[in-house]
Amino acid sequence: MGEEVDLQEFTSSDRTRHREKVRRCLDVFARMLREAAFDTDDPMTGLEVELNLVDDNGDPALKNAEALAAIADPDFQTELGQFNIEINVPPAKLRERGLETFEDNLRRSLNDAEAKSAQVGAHLVMIGVLPTLVEGHMGLHSISGNPRYRLLSEQILHARGEDLVISIGGATSGERLETTSDSILPEAACTSTQLHVQTSPDMFAAYWNASQAISAIQLAVGANSPYLLGQQLWRETRIPLFEQATDTRSEELKAQGVRPRVWFGERWVTSVFDLFEENVRYFSALLPITDEEDPLAVLEAGGTPSLSELRLHNGTIYRWNRPVYDVADGVPHLRVENRVLAAGPTVADTMANAAFYFGLVRALAESERPLWSQMSFSAAEENFHAAAQHGIDALVYWPGVGQVRATELVLRRLLPLAHEGLASWGVEASTADRLLGIVEQRCLLGTNGSEWFVQAMADRGDVDRFDALRATLRDYRSRMHTNEPVHTW
Numbered sequence: 001m002g003e004e005v006d007l008q009e010f011t012s013s014d015r016t017r018h019r020e021k022v023r024r025c026l027d028v029f030a031r032m033l034r035e036a037a038f039d040t041d042d043p044m045t046g047l048e049v050e051l052n053l054v055d056d057n058g059d060p061a062l063k064n065a066e067a068l069a070a071i072a073d074p075d076f077q078t079e080l081g082q083f084n085i086e087i088n089v090p091p092a093k094l095r096e097r098g099l100e101t102f103e104d105n106l107r108r109s110l111n112d113a114e115a116k117s118a119q120v121g122a123h124l125v126m127i128g129v130l131p132t133l134v135e136g137h138m139g140l141h142s143i144s145g146n147p148r149y150r151l152l153s154e155q156i157l158h159a160r161g162e163d164l165v166i167s168i169g170g171a172t173s174g175e176r177l178e179t180t181s182d183s184i185l186p187e188a189a190c191t192s193t194q195l196h197v198q199t200s201p202d203m204f205a206a207y208w209n210a211s212q213a214i215s216a217i218q219l220a221v222g223a224n225s226p227y228l229l230g231q232q233l234w235r236e237t238r239i240p241l242f243e244q245a246t247d248t249r250s251e252e253l254k255a256q257g258v259r260p261r262v263w264f265g266e267r268w269v270t271s272v273f274d275l276f277e278e279n280v281r282y283f284s285a286l287l288p289i290t291d292e293e294d295p296l297a298v299l300e301a302g303g304t305p306s307l308s309e310l311r312l313h314n315g316t317i318y319r320w321n322r323p324v325y326d327v328a329d330g331v332p333h334l335r336v337e338n339r340v341l342a343a344g345p346t347v348a349d350t351m352a353n354a355a356f357y358f359g360l361v362r363a364l365a366e367s368e369r370p371l372w373s374q375m376s377f378s379a380a381e382e383n384f385h386a387a388a389q390h391g392i393d394a395l396v397y398w399p400g401v402g403q404v405r406a407t408e409l410v411l412r413r414l415l416p417l418a419h420e421g422l423a424s425w426g427v428e429a430s431t432a433d434r435l436l437g438i439v440e441q442r443c444l445l446g447t448n449g450s451e452w453f454v455q456a457m458a459d460r461g462d463v464d465r466f467d468a469l470r471a472t473l474r475d476y477r478s479r480m481h482t483n484e485p486v487h488t489w
Contacts (some may be wrong), residue, residue, distance in 0.1 A: 016411060018288035018309060025310035026280050028295040029325065030273055031334065039333040044091040046196030046335070047102050049350065050342050051110075052130040053083045054477070058470040059132050064438065065145055065248050067117035078144045081188025083130065083137065088112070091196070094358060099435065103351045106485065110347065114481075125477055126350070127449070128225030128342025129189050131469045133245040135229060138185045146390040148287070152316070153184040154262075159248040161171050169353045170239045171389035173232040186245035189228060190238040193350055195338040195357050196324070203365065204272040204323070207336045208366035209372040211321040214357070216383035216396050217342045217414060220401060220406035222353045222441055224342035224392035224449030225430025230465050232457070235391025235450040238342055246318060248286075249417075255436050259283070262318040264381045272334055273361045275323040279314055286316040299323075316367035320384070336361075345449040345476065345486045352485065357419035359432065362425060374399035392442065392451050407443035417441055441487045449486050452476075 013108045032038075052063040061067075062082035071085075079086050092098035114124045143149050157164070163180045173246060192307050195213040199207045223235040234240060252298050255416060259266075259282045269275060289312060295305035303391040304327050311325060324335040338361075342351050372380075379397045387394040401409065416435055442448050453472060460468040480489050 005430070013287045014290070015285065018285050021034065021290050021309045022073045022313055025295050025305075025307040026276060027141035028299055028305055029276060029307060029310060030220060032299065032305075033271070033273055036304075036332060037333045040200035041329065043198035043200075044196075045094055045098055046091040046194075047089040047106070048086060048194040048196075049085060049089070049106065049126065050079055050086045050191035050193075051343060052084065052125045052127060052191055052405065053117070054125050054130070055121055055123070055305050058473040058477070060130055060137050061122040061172055062137075062142055063117075063120055063122040066120040067113075067122040070116040070120050071113045072116070073113065076113060078146050078148050079188065079191075080144060081185060082142050083133075084144070084169065084191060085124075088140045089260065094422075097428070097431075098116065098425075099351060099355055099358075099427060099431055103165065103347060105163060105224055106350070107347045120306065121466060123244045123477065125473070126191075126344030126346070126480060127473075127476065128191060128223075128236065128344070129228050130473075131227035131453070133189055133357055133464065134466070135179065136177075136188075138183075140183045142184065142185055143183065143186070144370065146199060154247050156184050156203060157182065159284070159286065161250055164245060166244050168228070168231075168234055168237060168244075171234045171343055172232075174445065175233065177229055177233060178232045179229065181245070182284065184245055188241045190225075190245070190344045192238065192339055193341040193343050195341070195354055196335045197338070197358065197361060198333055198335050199365075201272060201334060204334050204336070205274070206365040206370065207269070207361060207368065208272070208388075209268050210320055210361045211336050211338050211357075212377075212379050213371050213375070214360050214414075215264075215320055215338075215389040216380070216394070217360075217406055217410060218338075218353065218357060219341045219384065219387035220351075220392055220394045220396070221356070221410060221439055221448060222341050223451075224344055225386070226391075226450040226454050227469060230469070232454065235393075236342060236388040239388035243277045243316065250314065252445065254309060261316065263446065264320055264322075264384055265377070267377050272323050275319070275327075275406045276310065276314065279317050280310075283313070283317050285313055287312060301459075304330050305459075317416060333463055335373065336399075345452070346480050346483050348483050348485045349449070352435045354488055355427070355432065356410075356415075356418050356439050358425060359421035359427070359436070360414055362419065363417040364423035366424070373401065393478055395486055398400070410443050411440065438485045438487065441485070444485050447487050452486050452489050 055061045060083040092101045168177045219417040225237040228237045286405040298305040455470045
């Protein structure tokens with residue numbers, strides 16, 4: 001969503017033309033799934049991490065343009081808020097020491113970026129929601145310079161017809177946040193780790209369904225967003241915040257059952273086509289930008305169509321597990337983009353979360369008896385929100401077990417499956433043991449990024465809330481640089 005755009009206003013004819021082109025792209029995509037040779041022989045995995053920028057005191061630094069200029073690395077890109085940047089780590093094959101490559105690249109790149117961005121007064125922090133944000137950071141003045149972000153904000157607010165409402169109750173603290181916004185800037189408070197796994201068309205549904213089923217468990221063990229605008233809310237506050245900050249629906253449309261653009265989904269799927277078709281059927285275009293490519297002509301001429309309108313539309317529907325169609329070296333491929341996790345707290349924790357996801361999703365996707373045939377989709381969604389609310393203490397439903405603490409489920413059942421999955425990927429046993437051992441220790445000790453932050457705040461007693469948040473964030477940032485996993489803090 002960070003690409004530049006030229007068009008700033010759209011006419012009704014622009015929207016009609018775009019809708020027709022999106023549907024044409026969908027028809028061509030369906031034909032490609034039947035006929036085209038997708039890149040599936042040696043699947044790649046990918047990793048993106050969104051980061052916050054703070055000043056020396058721990059307050060947001062609205063300096064992403066200056067920071068990116070200082071970093072001068074094409075792997076780093078702009079994000080929605082001026083206090084955000086993102087790093088796209090080059091894709092890798094897990095059987096070729098991909099996890100080690102991700103870890104080495106991420107640490108080296110972040111250390112280099114921190115040294116350079118510090119020169120312009122901006123320090124990098126990996127945390128799901130920056131706890132020192134205040135209402136004053138949530139206006140349009142904080143939006144990044146890329147015109148696409150302002151355009152997207154305008155289109156979402158236009159579709160909604162009224163200001164956004166953010167209403168989040170504290171899961172355990174009794175606190176509550178109630179605010180409104182005339183832009184989508186609250187979305188910028190949400191920074192995530194995005195994991196990509198490439199798969200064949202035939203196996204896509206299994207990988208997506210498995211990703212949906214385990215997303216709650218990812219949240220429980222990896223929660224890292226307990227504070228927003230001075231309030232202690234959900235252990236993974238990113239989830240309700242993101243759902244509300246990009247909601248194009250008025251209260252009346254919600255009552256009519258119109259789907260939200262930040263969407264867990266509503267059913268298990270049988271094909272990647274199901275997801276793209278739902279996107280076209282249920283959602284109007286936010287950015288009706290149309291190019292001149294005729295996708296059918298390109299396909300019939302032996303080429304690979306970009307399907308740019310379908311991809312752009314897909315990029316404005318924020319599924320927690322998003323289907324991705326892409327083209328590399330002229331060959332099409334499909335990926336599941338897992339968008340569930342918060343950033344941080346450390347590179348070690350990030351890689352542990354990645355190893356857990358890659359291993360577990362493969363084991364479940366390739367299981368002879370699919371997990372999703374044993375549980376309802378609504379149970380998976382209820383698990384997802386329960387884990388976002390309660391984090392490491394969450395209770396979830398699991399087939400054959402019933403209600404169970406997420407940590408007990410991980411220790412008894414899911415870590416062994418993750419080990420099996422990583423072995424199937426070709427990951428060395430020593431790497432799997434080290435990274436999954438971090439997840440194991442979080443479960444044994446009952447801690448993760450959110451638990452550490454909440455406890456550290458409690459230890460500061462009756463200090464002014466924002467002074468305590470700043471001091472705790474400075475402590476967090478110092479520990480982040482040690483790369484010692486959060487359960488050791």
